[in-house]
Amino acid sequence: MKISRREFVRDGVAAFTVGFAAPAFLSDIAQAQGALSRNLVVVYLNGGNDSLSTLIPYTDPFYYSRRPEIAVPAGQVLQIGSDRGGKPLGLHPRLTGLRTIFNEGRLAIVQRTGYTNSSRSHFQGLDIWGTANPTASTGVGWLGRYLDTLPSPVDALAAWNTTRETPRALVARTVGVPAIPDVRIYSLSSPNSAAEAALERLAATEMTSYAPEGRSHLSFVNGAALGALSTLDRVASVDAYRPTVTYPNNGFALALRAVAGSMARGIGTRVYWVSTGGFDTHAGQGNAGGGTYATLMSTVGDGLAAFYNDLRNQGLLNDTLILEFSEFGRRVSENGSDGTDHGAAGVMMAMGGGVRGGLYGTAASLDPSASNPSLENNGADVRHETDFRAVYARVLEGWLGTPSTSILGGNFLANAPAII
C-alpha cells in the first residue's frame, strides 16, 4: 500500500508522542532520502542587489563617469582577474572572505544573469525567480517542485526556511516547508505542569493530525502546526551546536550558524533558505567604498566566509552548495540621491566544495550608447546574458541529481555555465 505523506506524518508523530520511538524512524527516512547527502543553501539578497558594486568593472571608464559619487575607487577593489571577454573585474573591498574562497577555486560568479523583459518590481521579480517562470509568477516554486519529486513519505525537515514566511521558491504541492527563523524560540510552552503539558501536546498533535474533508485551508493550518510539533525535538537539538568559528552577531550569520548546526547534527535537511535584506539602495549607497552598501557587503561576505570555514572544519564542505541571487540588478547610472534605481540583470554566485570556481559570462560594457548590445532600456540597465534558469538547471542536474526539464518547464542546460 502506498501511504500518503499525511498518513505517514500522523502515524509517525503518534508513534513518537506515545512510544518515543519515532526519532530514529524519522532520521532513517531522512537518511534514506539523503542517499546523496548533498545540501543546497540558497541565499537571497533582498531588495535588488547592485551587482555592479559587488563585482566591479574597475577599468571601465563609464563605471566611473556614470557613478561619480558611489563608484568604488579602483585602488580599493579586490582584483580577481579578467573574464573571458578580457574585462578585469574585482570584488567589493569588504568581500575579503569571498576573495579567499575565489582564490581557492571554490567561488563561481555568473555575470549578467536574468531574463528577457526583466521585471523592475521587487515582488513580481522575486516571484519570477521563485517560480522560474517569467510569465507566471504564482503557484509552486522551483525548489518546491524539486521537493515534490522526492520519494514519499517526505521528511518534515527535508527543507528548512530560516525566514518567517515561506518564499515562493519553496512553495510545494505536497510538502510543507518549516519556517524556523530562530531555533532558540522553536519550542512549545504551556500554562501548566510538565505532566499536564504533555497531555496538551498530545491533544494538539491529535487535533492537527486531522485532515478535514472540504476544509482545505484548515488542513493547511493543521499541516503547519503538526509540522512544528513533529520537528520541535530535532530542531531543539541544533540549539546546542557549537560552531568551530565565531559567526558575526547579526541575523544573517546566526541563520547560517543554525544551518551549519543542522547539517552537523545530521538532521537530514536537503534545501535551506537564508536571506538578508537592505539591498533596495535608492539613496545613500555610500561613497569611496564605504557607507551603507559596504555594510551590506560586510554582512554578506563575513557571514558567508564564517559559514564556509565552519563547514570546512566540520568536513561538510564537499556536501554543500551555496547559491546566491537577488531579484534584479540596479541601474548603471547613479541617481541624484547617491543611490541606484531598479535595473535588470545581476550576478549570481555559487560556492562550496564541489564548485568549479571562476568568472563566468562576460561583463557588460557600460557605454551609455543606446546601441550598446550589453545594455537595455536605452543604455540604462544591464542586459542579461545567462538565463537564471540555466544556473538552476545546472544546480538541479549537477548537484541535486534530478532532471531539470520538468522542474523548470524547459531545457536550459544547453548554455548552462559549468559551475559544478
Added chain:
Amino acid sequence: MADSEQVAHLLRRAGFGATAADFARFEAMSVSEVVDYLVDYDRLPDDVDAKIGQSAYVSVTASGPFSPNTNIEHARQRWLFRMVHSQRPLQEKMTLFWHNHFATAYSKVAGFAGGLQGTKMMALTPGALPGPPGQIELLRRYAIDSFQTLLFEIARDPAMVIWLDGRTNLRARPQENFAREIMELFTLGVGNYTEQDVAAAARVFTGWNLSARQGGANNNDPNAYYQFFFNPNQHDTSAKTFSFPIYRTGERTIPARSAAEGLRDGMDFVAALAAHPETARRLARKLWGFFISEAASPDPRFVEAVAREYLANDTRMKPVIRYIFKSPWMLEESFRWTRYSWPAEYVARAIREVGWTGFSVDTARTPLLNMGQNLYEPPDVAGWSLGSAWIATGSMLARMNFAATLASNQRFNLQRAAGAARSTPDDLMAFFLNRLSPSPIDSVPSGALMTYLQAAAAWPASDAQLLAKSAGLTKLLVGSSEYQFI
C-alpha cells in the same frame, strides 16, 4: 432581529471579534442596523486612548511615563489597546488595512531622524506635541474617507517622504522609488503602467521634500519636528506625459508649469491615479480578501460593483464599505471562517475573549514579532504577505505559545469564570466554546479535546483541576488551527 452568528461574523471581519457586551448591544438590531452602527462610527466618541491605564482595561507596560507619541514600543502598545477596546472597531480595522496598503517601516524613518522623531512621524496624536500627525493617525483620520485625499496626504507624509526616498528626489537626477510604488502598490498595480510612466512620475514628485528640523535644537527634543516642504527649486517644470489619462478630458500630459506652481503636478497625478478604474478594481480585490474571503478568488461581479461604488462616490470609502457589508457576499454563510487572521487581529481577539484583567499588551509584542507582524514595521513597501502566508511552522508555534502565555496569565480568572461548569468535561467544553470563537470543531479534534479533559482527571473537578484544565483547554482552543480563521 439579527442572527447572532451573522453579528459575530460581521464583528470578526469589521472589528476584532464580538464580546458578550457586543451581543447584548446588538440583540435588538437588524444586521443592516448593526452595519450602520459600525460604519457610522463618527457618532461614537473617539475616547479609547483616555482609558489607557484604567484598571478595567488591558494594561500597558512602561518603565517610565507611558509615551506613545515618542516611544515606538509604547506606540505599539497603544495601538493594540485600541484594537482591544475601541468603541469604533472598524476605524482601527481600516487603519490596519491602510497600514498594510501604505506599508511604511518605522526603522528607516528612525534611521533618518532618530527614534523619538521616528515615533512622532509614525504615531503622533494630532496636537499632542508640535508637528504634523503621525502616519497612522493620518490613516485613522481618513480610514473610511476619500481615498484621493488619503493618497495625497500620504504622498506628503513625512514618514513616507523618508521611507520611499522622496526627500532625495532631485530635478537634475530624479529617483524612482516613490514614483514606482505609488503606481505599483498604492494604486494601479503591475501591468497598468509603463517604465516611461515611472520615469515621468519621478519627475512629477521632484522637489517634494522635508523641511529642516523645526521647534527644537535636536532630534531628541519632543517639541522638534519635521514637516512636508515643497522645494520649487528642485522641481522639474517641464511637461510629463503618461500612458493613461491624467485629466477627465482624456489628456495624458501634465503641462509645463512654473516652479512655484509645481505642487499641482502631484495633485493632478494623485487625482488621476485615485480615479483610475484599475485603482478601483485593485482596491476592490484587496477589500474582497480583507472582508469577504481568502478561500475564493474575488467574484468579478463584486469587483465591478465595488469599483463602481468607489468611482461613483468620488473615491470615498464609507459608502464602499457600507455597500460591502450589506452585500450578499458579506452575508454568504460559506464565506464565514475563510479569512486567515492577521497576527494583530488574532492577538486582539484572543485578549477580548480570554480576558485581560492583569494582562499587559506589552506581553504580546515579542509574540507578534514571531508570528510575523510587528506593527509599524511591515517587511517592505508591499506590506505583509497575507492569507496562508501568515501560517508556517514557526509562526504557528508563536500563535500556540501566545495562547499558552495568555491562558497562563488569565488562569485564575478563567477558573473563577468556569466555576459553574466544573461538573463534567462536557460542561467545561461547552462553557469555553461559548466564551471563545474557534471556527467549527469537527468530531475528531473535538474528541481529542475531550480526551484531554478526561486524562489524569476526576469529575466534578477540584479547584486545582479546574485551574489546570481551564487554562489548558483555553490554550488548546485559542492555539488551535480552527481559531486562526475569522
